[in-house]
Amino acid sequence: MAPISLLLDSMSSGYDPHYFAVRTSPQGPLLGLAAFNVDTMLQKQTQKMVKVNLYHVSSVDPSKFDEVLSLAMDYIWKYMHCATIRISLYHYETEGKLQVNADLKTKLKSKGFKWKTVTNEVKSGQRVEIMECPNTTHKDQLDPSLCVIYREGLKREDFHKEPFSLKIATTTLIGNPSTHHPH
Secondary structure, three states, X not given: OOOHHHHHHHHHHOEEEEEEEEOOOOOOOOOEEEEEEXXXXXXXXXXXXXXXXXXXXXXXXXXXXXXXXXXHHHHHHHHOOEEEEEEEEEOEEEOOEEEOOXXXXXXXXXXXXXXXXXXXXXXXXXXXXXXXXXXXXXXXXXXXXXXXXXXXXXOHHHOOOOOOOOOOOOOOOOOOHHHOOOO
16 A cells, blocks of 8 residues: 555645545445546557546445446546556565465556556556556546537646645544533
8 A cells, every 4th residue: 555645745746636535426425535636647548538547546335346346437527538547556575476466457457557666666666567557438638629528728727826735643632522511
């Protein structure tokens, strides 16, 4: 598993970062969390098409992971106008061997993700398997004249115009929450 500092560093390396709670409706129960951004590197093979890096996806209930992943991917396909989604799987050591979470990899494959490459992170010393899923269901979103939101012409400078700070803190409540009254 990647450390939280690596997630935050990676999220700030792209543009148009999204951290969001995954729900089936605005007031529905929290199903999970997702974090992604737009990749800043345009590759020749993508013909200047946008790639999204999905850095985090999790579910409150492990049995709902497929649903959370599907909802996150659906949002990305519909609103990010991207040609591909990439996700990094971090290897971990078990019995002296580096391996990836096979169950997670199987779930990603069922959603259309395929192996792209393996890298070794210099900073962390970790091995990372990168998987990629092409946009096969919402190709109309790649045509600027058909997009549901207007993103054409936006540049990296259009984002992060004001400083952004994300503070992570832990709050611990001791006692009965129903009798707690903030001062």
